Amino acid sequence: MSTEPTSSTPGREAIQRACNAVLDAFMQALNDHDAAAMDRCMHFPHTRLANGATTLYQAPGSNPMDLFKRLEEADGWSYSRWESREVVQFNAHKAHVLLSYTRFRKDDSVIGVYDSMYVMTLEADGWGIQARSSFGP
Template identity: 45%
Template sequence: MATAGVSDPLGEALAVLDAFMAALNRGDERGVNATFHFPHVRLASGTVTIWQKAGDYGLEGFRARAGEGWAESRWDERTPIHAGDSKVHLAVQFSRWRGDGSLIGRYKSIYIVTRQDDRWGIQARSSFAA
């Protein structure tokens, strides 16, 4: 059930994921932060990490865990689990690739995208990626 101004929560959530992936692949730290809501939570490798405010999330940590020779990531699957007017849960799979076109790996995750102050952003992620 959509409310005024929120006609397509799933479409909005998918657009945020596209913007996130594009910024990540450009190495645009500010752009990645712009796709998040804060505090932003990531659960992976048995660790919960919370970035409290925009600018706290840095790409150096991502690059350290992305895999040797990482050049880009791609969405393989994005399947809605639940969608409401202000929150969308998505089961996703993404892949990481080297510059020579070889695959580093494919990873299953859950992304939670929320609408706050009329803006959609990624609030939390739970991933099987390192």
């Protein structure tokens, strides 16, 4: 399948706006320690490739509920923010988004900046994150 838009494909800017809205909600949910809200931003089954492992979340509620505690204990994580997000390939139903994010401690010191690629898909309920591949932990 071509990544080139067709006459019926929304333009890159419209796809970028739609993806950014989901990504903003996802980041807010992460920072709010709200796993259920994170689930609402994802499509399932959902795949995550990070730390040398591939994890498949079959359904909402599959996110490990100790995620936030583990992040805090590992590095003193307090919050994260997007640094960049760019749709690099897309069609009417899928977009590949190159992005980077920074993890911070409570004192605003940087834990790390991590590059990732997210696969966003359009389903009946709208755009969502189908897969994440990250160089972060």
